[in-house]
Each structure stands twice: as structure tokens, then as C-alpha cells.
Amino acid sequence: MATAAPSISEVDLPETAAAVWRRCREGWEQGRAELARRYAPWVRSVARSVFLRVRGRSDDWPDYVQNAMLGMLEAMNSFDVERGVPFEAYARPRVRGAVFNGLRALRTLPPELSGARLSEESVASLLDDEHDDPVERLIAMVSGLALGHGLSLHGDMAAMVEPTGPYDAAVRSQLGERLSKHLKRLGERERLVLEWHYLQHLSFTHVADTLGISRGRVSQLHRQALLRLRERMIHDQWQQSL
Amino acid sequence: MDPIRPDASQVLIETLASLRAEGRGRKHGPKVEARRESAMLRRQLQAIVAGVSPADEKAMASVRLPVLRCILGEQYGGDLGTDPLFAEVLASVDRDIRERPELDAVFRQAIASLVTRRSSAP
Numbered sequence: 001m002a003t004a005a006p007s008i009s010e011v012d013l014p015e016t017a018a019a020v021w022r023r024c025r026e027g028w029e030q031g032r033a034e035l036a037r038r039y040a041p042w043v044r045s046v047a048r049s050v051f052l053r054v055r056g057r058s059d060d061w062p063d064y065v066q067n068a069m070l071g072m073l074e075a076m077n078s079f080d081v082e083r084g085v086p087f088e089a090y091a092r093p094r095v096r097g098a099v100f101n102g103l104r105a106l107r108t109l110p111p112e113l114s115g116a117r118l119s120e121e122s123v124a125s126l127l128d129d130e131h132d133d134p135v136e137r138l139i140a141m142v143s144g145l146a147l148g149h150g151l152s153l154h155g156d157m158a159a160m161v162e163p164t165g166p167y168d169a170a171v172r173s174q175l176g177e178r179l180s181k182h183l184k185r186l187g188e189r190e191r192l193v194l195e196w197h198y199l200q201h202l203s204f205t206h207v208a209d210t211l212g213i214s215r216g217r218v219s220q221l222h223r224q225a226l227l228r229l230r231e232r233m234i235h236d237q238w239q240q241s242l
Numbered sequence: 243m244d245p246i247r248p249d250a251s252q253v254l255i256e257t258l259a260s261l262r263a264e265g266r267g268r269k270h271g272p273k274v275e276a277r278r279e280s281a282m283l284r285r286q287l288q289a290i291v292a293g294v295s296p297a298d299e300k301a302m303a304s305v306r307l308p309v310l311r312c313i314l315g316e317q318y319g320g321d322l323g324t325d326p327l328f329a330e331v332l333a334s335v336d337r338d339i340r341e342r343p344e345l346d347a348v349f350r351q352a353i354a355s356l357v358t359r360r361s362s363a364p
Contacts, residue, residue: 118338127344135284138352141345142313142335149334154327173327175318230317237319 021081033211035076035087036069037192040200042088043068043095050099061156064099066201071098073210118148121204122197125219126226144226147233148198150179155199182232190225193218283316288356296354306349307336 015023017038024031047068050056056064075091126144131137154176183191192211196202204222208215290308294301310332318328339345 118334123338123342123345127348134348134351134355135287136280138348139283139313139317141348142310143317145335145338145345146314146318146331149331150327153330153334173325175325175327175331178318233318237317 017087018081021079021087025081029212032076033192036073036196036210039072039087039091040069040195043072043200046092046095047099050096050103054103056103058156062152062201063102065156065199067098067102068095069196069200069202070102070206071095073206074098118145118152119197119203121219122148122222125204125222128219128223140227140230143230144223147179147226147229150175151183151194151198152201154179178233178236179229182229182236185232186225186228190221190228193221194225194229197222283313284356286312286316288359291353291356294353294357296350296357302350302353305353306339307332309349309353310335310339 017035020028020031020034020038024035044065047064050068051061051064071094072091075087075094079087079090081087123145126141126148129137129140131140154173183194186194189211193207196207196210197204202210204215204218208218211218213221287309290312291305294305296302314328314332314335339349
């Protein structure tokens with residue numbers, strides 16, 4: 001007997017957010033990470049609306065995103081899906097509040113402490129490699145730093161600038177597009193570590209909490225992911241030059 | 243044959259010759275090529291730092307950007323010179339090394355190694 005074909009609603013449709021929230025409450029370990037991944041683009045849009053409203057300095061953009069992400073993670077702790085309110089509606093004032101609170105702190109910082117810098121932990125993770133040869137060590141370090149900055153700058157540019165005409169398309173970065181392409185092809189955990197650290201500007205500690213793993217493991221995944229990204233970029237370049 | 247407009251085979255021969263001259267006439271797989279690229283990169287770096295004394299602060303500072311550009315250009319594509327993101331990335335890495343002593347130490351060790359190997363080469 002032929003089995004009935006599944007209906008459209010049963011095929012390839014992502015689980016609804018409410019279902020993920022419920023599974024999360026029932027103890028699904030990766031649920032929190034899944035929810036954070038789903039809401040990350042929305043959080044960036046909230047950060048962006050504040051950034052545009054207060055005419056923020058582009059150097060400070062990473063702080064806006066980081067504070068918004070922290071606001072979202074806090075809101076996730078207290079949200080109850082059974083109340084029937086969408087998470088975005090519940091979390092929006094909290095996320096905006098976190099961005100504005102961060103803004104106050106930002107205004108009291110000396111200028112040399114604000115701006116786009118790679119975190120101490122990502123630099124330490126990069127230096128923790130196994131090369132005995134000092135030249136290979138330099139090459140690995142420079143490549144890793146460049147990938148980190150590339151991801152961060154490209155993500156921030158994409159969030160702050162809306163392409164409006166053919167000129168914007170012309171100045172789009174080829175390097176940024178290659179980075180995005182290879183980032184998407186990494187394994188789930190490696191990709192999330194890079195996305196949350198470089199695009200959402202979360203610390204290793206927050207990434208570890210969200211993924212439910214140790215900070216040391218995040219550092220390891222970070223190093224591994226950058227190495228893999230570097231290999232793919234080089235392979236890409238090798239193929240292009242054929 | 244028209245001397246101004248060479249025929250297609252002549253163009254092909256010249257292209258292959260120029261590729262070989264540039265060391266880009268690929269015959270092997272990615273691993274062999276990676277080793278060859280690595281050796282080529284090392285030679286290019288040695289040429290940049292030739293004559294630089296690691297104790298000379300000014301000379302070390304002057305080779306930092308060319309060394310970084312060489313490493314990143316070779317790894318991610320020499321055609322990135324006009325890419326807006328590439329310029330920013332390069333400046334950011336340069337600033338990292340300038341401002342962080344632990345990164346500067348790695349840079350200095352590598353330059354010292356390149357200079358020593360060059361001067362001890364036969």
C-alpha cells in the first residue's frame with residue numbers, strides 16, 4: 001500500500017519558536033543556543049535602531065550589539081512562553097534598555113578604550129598554537145587576526161550600511177563575501193562561536209554559557225574554526241588562480 | 243601572421259610562459275602547492291626584511307606593514323589590493339601588533355629568524 005505523501009506543513013518547515021521554548025523548558029540542552037541563534041538578527045536590528053537614533057560612532061557599534069545580545073540573554077532567562085506573548089514583544093524594551101545602559105557607560109569611557117579591538121581572549125586563543133617555527137607562528141597569528149577583523153568589520157558594515165544604489169554594490173567587499181560564504185559552511189558549533197564572538201561581540205564566557213560548554217572549549221573551537229576558515233580561504237584563492 | 247594581432251596559439255603560449263615565470267603554472271594538488279606557496283612566501287618575506295636589524299626599531303617598524311601585506315595578499319589573494327575591507331583589516335592587524343607586546347614579540351622573533359636564515363644561507 002502506498003504511503004500518503006507528507007503534507008507541505010510536515011516537510012522542511014522549521015520548528016516554531018514556541019515549540020523550541022517548550023522543548024527548552026523540558027531540558028533540551030541546545031535549546032538556548034538554538035533560540036539565541038534565531039533571535040540574533042532581530043537583536044542586531046534593535047541595536048541598529050538605537051544606533052541610528054542616537055547617531056552613534058561607527059567605532060562603538062560592537063558595543064551596541066554586545067549590549068543588545070546581553071539584554072536578550074537576560075530576557076531569555078525570565079521569559080515564559082505559556083503567557084502567550086511573543087518573545088520579541090517581551091524582550092524589546094529589555095534589549096533596548098540594555099543598549100541605552102551600555103551607551104551611558106560608553107560615554108564615560110576614555111576614547112582609547114572604545115572602538116573595534118579584538119578581545120584579549122581571542123588574541124590569547126590565537127597565540128595558543130603549536131608552531132615551533134617562528135615564521136609559521138607569525139603567519140598563523142597574522143592570518144587569524146585578519147580573519148577575526150574581517151568577520152567583525154564585514155558584519156558591522158553590513159549591519160550599518162544599507163545598499164542604496166549601484167555604487168554601493170560596486171564597493172562591496174570581495175573579501176567580506178568570501179568570508180561570509182566560508183563561515184556559513186563551517187560546522188554548527190564552530191560557526192556559532194565565530195558568529196557570536198565576532199558578529200554579536202559576545203565574550204567567550206557568554207558564548208560558553210549559551211552553548212552550555214566550558215570557556216576553554218570555546219577557545220579551542222575558536223582556534224579550530226579560524227584555522228579551518230583560513231584553509232578554505234587559501235584553497236579558494238588557489239582554485240581562483242588556476 | 244599579422245605582427246600586431248598574434249594568433250590564438252601564440253597568445254596561449256605566452257600566457258603559459260608568463261604563468262610559469264610567476265611560479266603559478268600549477269601541476270600538483272593543493273598540498274604540494276601549499277608547501278610551494280609557503281616556501282615562496284618565505285622567500286618573499288626574506289626579501290622584504292633583507293638588511294633589517296631586529297635591534298633597529300625604526301627599520302622594524304618600517305617593514306611591519308609590507309610583511310603583513312605580503313602574508314595576507316599571498317594567503318587570501320593578491321587581487322585584494324583595491325578591496326575596501328582588505329585595507330581596513332590590514333590597518334587593524336598592524337595596530338594590534340603595534341599595541342600588544344605579546345603580538346609584537348611574535349613579529350620580532352619571526353623577523354629575527356628570517357634575517358638569520360638569510361644571512362646563514364650559502
